[in-house]
């Protein structure tokens with residue numbers, strides 16, 4: 387009988403990708419995904435360590451799992467509990483000390499070892515034992531040991547091309563939890579992209595903690611020739627992927643301003659497949675704070691990059707990340723952030739209160755900003771960002787946008803699609819048009835999406851599809 391696998395994913399898109407790959411690794415062992423934790427033979431919490439709140443969620447979830455596991459075991463069934471992801475990497479054996487019912491703790495680079503870890507956990511089944519902890523950064527790449535991605539279930543997909551980070555921003559745990567920067571070879575990425583497209587995917591988002599630091603081994607047929615470089619950057623990779631027939635849209639996230647090179651900016655100019663929406667975290671509008679954060683760029687550099695990107699692709703919309711209340715941030719520093727936001731204009735953005743992370747340099751800086759000040763600044767920044775997002779969305783009304791029709795909507799006859807700017811658009815359209823990119827007239831704004839109408843009569847669309 388099939389065993390049930392329950393995975394709960396926290397944190398970034400890379401964790402979402404990893405969760406899907408863990409399911410791929412476990413499929414040959416007979417595990418099928420379930421949405422019900424109580425009946426699961428295996429539970430994986432794929433965790434995030436980025437802020438204190440994210441980390442603490444894991445322990446409250448583990449508390450809830452304890453009675454569920456006890457009940458299953460009392461009934462003679464199994465519930466193997468694994469903690470994966472960035473909390474696993476950061477806390478290691480501390481997790482099994484705090485939560486002894488955890489069987490396996492595994493870091494983000496050891497997923498391919500799951501079958502072995504499960505076998506070891508079963509062998510060690512002894513109520514007094516400590517869980518098995520595997521938080522190595524192995525020499526082998528997990529990607530070389532993972533099975534091929536399973537059949538995609540939608541028209542959009544993630545594809546991790548780069549892992550880890552060498553930037554060491556002083557507030558951030560990622561370089562410690564994900565390890566050093568590495569890139570997957572171009573051929574491997576292209577092969578995975580082709581498989582996704584063959585399975586019906588039309589839009590791929592290339593992922594990496596520092597995705598534009600990508601430097602993957604170039605295909606050998608390109609390196610032999612005079613002048614062929616051994617490694618390709620993200621711009622060159624995007625150009626290569628854009629040649630895949632049926633791959634209509636390419637995105638990438640998360641990028642760092644330092645790594646926005648000429649080739650990538652030119653790719654935005656030249657490739658219609660590269661969507662005109664870019665997530666480019668800046669964190670702060672104050673040079674003093676950027677320096678203390680070790681961001682390795684100044685405000686003028688960010689401005690110059692944005693200008694060059696907009697010159698290359700005038701319809702480009704921007705998103706970003708901000709941290710307020712970094713240690714030492716004064717009112718003037720914060721005002722500089724607001725000024726940069728006003729001047730740049732963002733289609734959307736994420737903003738966070740600084741959260742001191744154990745082991746990071748910023749955590750031990752003097753002049754931690756009081757909670758009340760952080761809260762007040764976050765509130766002001768979010769009000770401004772919300773207004774900008776609202777204005778950006780409102781400006782879509784009356785426009786005709788190419789919309790990728792992705793899935794059925796809530797009402798009969800309705801589909802949900804995705805605009806070039808990652809907005810969800812709901813409209814009436816034949817179900818057979820899922821996977822198509824069709825022109826849609828945007829009519830109105832609802833809280834979380836745009837309402838639109840097919841630019842052409844549904845009958846004409848149906849006819850075209852059956853032709």
Ligand code: SAH
Nearest residue numbers: 557558595640667707708709738739740741
């Ligand atoms: N690699 C990406 C970001 C990864 S984390 C980059 O370089 O931008 C996503 C976002 O979380 C960051 O951009 C930052 O805004 C936020 N973040 C990271 N560490 C944080 C901390 N200690 N406190 C608050 N926010 C943090």
Ligand code: SF4
Nearest residue numbers: 551553554555558560
């Ligand atoms: Fe963290 Fe900075 Fe690396 Fe982004 S670039 S993952 S914020 S250390």
Ligand code: F3S
Nearest residue numbers: 397398434435436472
């Ligand atoms: Fe969180 Fe790790 Fe991603 S800390 S944001 S899950 S890289």
